[in-house]
Amino acid sequence: MEIQGKTILITGGTAGIGLEAAKQFLANSAKVIITGRDQSKLDKAKQLYPALIAIKSDAGNADDAQLLFNQIKELGGIDILYNNAGVLSMSTNMGVANDRHSKEAEHEMNVNYFGVIRLNNLFMEMLKSRKESAIINTTSILSYVPSALEATYSASKVALHFYTETLRKHLEIINSHIKVFELLPPVVATNMTAGRNDKKITPEKVVKTLIAGLKKQQFTIRVGDTKLLYLVNRLFPKMAFGLVNSDKNIKQLQ
Template sequence: MDIKGRTILITGGASGIGFEAAKQFLAIGAKVIITGRNQAKLDAAKKAYPAITAIQSDAADKEDAKFLFSRVRELGGIDILYNNAAVLVPPSNLGIADDRHAEGAAYEMEVNYLGVIRLNNLFMDMLQSRKEAAIINTTSILSQAPSLIEATYSSSKTALAFYTVSLREHLKIIGSNVKVFELIPPLVATEMTADRKDKKISAEEMVKGLIDGLQKENYTIRVGDAKLFSLINRFFPKTAYRLINPKKSYQLLKN
């Protein structure tokens, strides 16, 4: 897919992977619109890269999604929708049932899954009106093997992975020009994972892998260790499960 000259909307684009993606897409000649709920971060991103268009909106809010769509339409529309925004709510008691655990799970599902569907539905006609268009949904290796500690986050990403495959096939059946990509990252060094001591890749490396996959039209884009993990999970699922859930996870659950 040719990215130069395309207009891309990046959710969660003011920090972390989203901001790095904005920088790299700009560098290869794309027009970039970012959105996020934190106005201060959006302002900082705009100050650092004046070519960026920044629009405040919350991925969990239905009315914000409609507002975002209307603003993007006023700006001339987009060719690529990159659903990057995601949340991971630390479980209040590592999965033991209580109200906070249920509320956190609902919020993760609202942002990581339902929010993606809302934006895809809103922007679909716009994307289909373009000569070449794409949707990028970010899932996770945790959609292949669940984390005991991050069970509800894993579940939200699994829902998104299944939806992404179904959406891609549905659009193929009706002859749509909208290409649907699934980005499967490993653990990436961001604010969300700052307290994790596991092996991580940089956001820069992650986005380079994404752009390479888009240009080669690899509809399932695995970056870094996600490539090897996919093979391990396919042939040795128990080993893959243990990689995601080492002994220290069990100790945390016991304590």
């Protein structure tokens, strides 16, 4: 897929993978629009990369999604929708039952899963109108093997993983030219994982792999340890579960 000259919308673009993606897509001569909930972070991103267009928008809010679509339409539309925004609540995932569990699990699913569907539905006709267009969904290594420490987050990413595969197949059936890519990173060194001591990969490496996959039209892009875990899980699922859920991590639940 050609990136140069494309207009891409990146949700959750103020930090981590999203901000790094904005940087690298700009370096590949794309026009980049980012969203985020925090205006101060959007302003900082704009200061770092003045060519960015930064729009305040909450990926879990249906009204914000509609307003975002309207703004993008006024700007001339997009060629690539990159659903990168995601949330993880450790108070939800550290236990099955606590006072905040249901509410925060619902928030995770709303941002990580339903928010993606909302934006895809809103932008589908716009993307169909483009000569070459794509949807990118960021799922996770936990789409293959769940983490006991991140139970509901894992569930939201599994849901997005299956939705991504079936969306791709549906668009193939109706002969749509929209390409659907899935990015499956391992643990990435971001603010979300700051409290974890696991092996981590940098956002820079994740996005380099993403862009290389886009250019080669590699629709399922497994990054780093995700490649190995995918194979291990197919052959030895109990071993794969143990690799994700080490004794050190399980002790945090006790």
